[in-house]
Amino acid sequence: MKNKQFKRSPKRRTLSLLAGIAVAVIANALPATAQAETKVLRIGYQKAASTLVLLKAHGTLEKRLQAQGVEVKWAEFTAGPQLLEALNVGSIDFGYVGEAPPVFAQAAGADFVYTAYEIPTPEAEGLLVPKNSPIKSVAELKGKKIAFNKGSDVHWLVVALLKKAGLTYSDIQPVYLAPADARAAFERGAIDAWAIWDPFQAAAEKQIGARRLASGTGVVSHHQFFLSARPFAEKNQAVLTALLDEISKEGQWIRGHIKDAAAQLAPIQGLDADIIEVGLKRYAHIFRPIDDGVLDEQQRIADSFFELKLIPKKLNVKEAVLHR
Numbered sequence: 001m002k003n004k005q006f007k008r009s010p011k012r013r014t015l016s017l018l019a020g021i022a023v024a025v026i027a028n029a030l031p032a033t034a035q036a037e038t039k040v041l042r043i044g045y046q047k048a049a050s051t052l053v054l055l056k057a058h059g060t061l062e063k064r065l066q067a068q069g070v071e072v073k074w075a076e077f078t079a080g081p082q083l084l085e086a087l088n089v090g091s092i093d094f095g096y097v098g099e100a101p102p103v104f105a106q107a108a109g110a111d112f113v114y115t116a117y118e119i120p121t122p123e124a125e126g127l128l129v130p131k132n133s134p135i136k137s138v139a140e141l142k143g144k145k146i147a148f149n150k151g152s153d154v155h156w157l158v159v160a161l162l163k164k165a166g167l168t169y170s171d172i173q174p175v176y177l178a179p180a181d182a183r184a185a186f187e188r189g190a191i192d193a194w195a196i197w198d199p200f201q202a203a204a205e206k207q208i209g210a211r212r213l214a215s216g217t218g219v220v221s222h223h224q225f226f227l228s229a230r231p232f233a234e235k236n237q238a239v240l241t242a243l244l245d246e247i248s249k250e251g252q253w254i255r256g257h258i259k260d261a262a263a264q265l266a267p268i269q270g271l272d273a274d275i276i277e278v279g280l281k282r283y284a285h286i287f288r289p290i291d292d293g294v295l296d297e298q299q300r301i302a303d304s305f306f307e308l309k310l311i312p313k314k315l316n317v318k319e320a321v322l323h324r
Contacts, residue, residue: 119288121223137213
């Protein structure tokens with residue numbers, strides 16, 4: 001269990017120290033404001049977002065914010081685009097998504113701010129083909145049907161992989177499907193390839209022998225972002241500081257307890273623990289404050305989507321940060 005005492009190695013002590021430093025830096029990066037104005041913190045999460053799923057299960061955030069008189073409410077979403085739609089209409093205050101959803105959301109006029117990010121995890125997403133597929137390279141997908149969740153991080157993965165292979169977006173037939181529907185289409189042979197993230201990627205590899213044609217390594221960073229509704233972030237620095245602190249602690253615990261984390265996630269995510277363990281190892285669970293480098297990468301994604309006419313206007317992603 002989470003509170004079980006364990007003997008930490010020098011490496012783990014170093015990771016603990018770095019995690020503590022990261023929390024402090026993230027907290028200092030937030031604007032200095034008064035104590036919380038809100039009485040409720042509404043967090044959007046996806047079932048695949050293991051750090052938030054375990055934070056919810058362990059209840060440490062609720063205990064901490066109770067002292068500030070703040071209640072925590074959780075809302076589950078199937079993917080990042082749906083989560084950001086809820087953020088945009090004011091249904092949630094905070095959420096965790098991949099690198100592409102914020103670009104689409106900003107293009108749609110969503111009023112959010114980048115709050116923190118997870119360091120690159122390119123192995124945590126990939127482009128899969130059936131185990132008996134004759135396709136051996138991304139270049140061979142010309143004219144083929146590729147399924148992925150529109151506006152999600154794997155949308156950017158597909159665009160980047162095609163460009164690397166010398167193909168254009170118009171060279172393929174995109175099939176926009178949520179993970180569960182894409183998995184069904186993949187199994188019945190209705191699509192030629194499927195771009196997906198973990199743990200769904202690991203599940204398809206283990207359960208049906210899906211073959212990974214390519215991962216994000218060498219192509220995309222696959223950053224994960226914590227986003228806040230701008231009005232909430234401007235008025236609730238104390239709540240966000242506590243939230244990011246607890247998220248960082250949860251990530252540190254996961255890194256040191258992969259098997260325990262997988263076992264706890266298994267009944268929640270509906271997958272075998274060994275599958276979840278594979279997925280957990282592909283994520284970093286290390287978080288950093290927003291910086292110019294990661295925003296420059298987001299700008300490149302936004303520029304690419306605009307050039308492909310996937311978003312209606314050119315963006316300045318740095319408008320989606322709080323002035324410090």
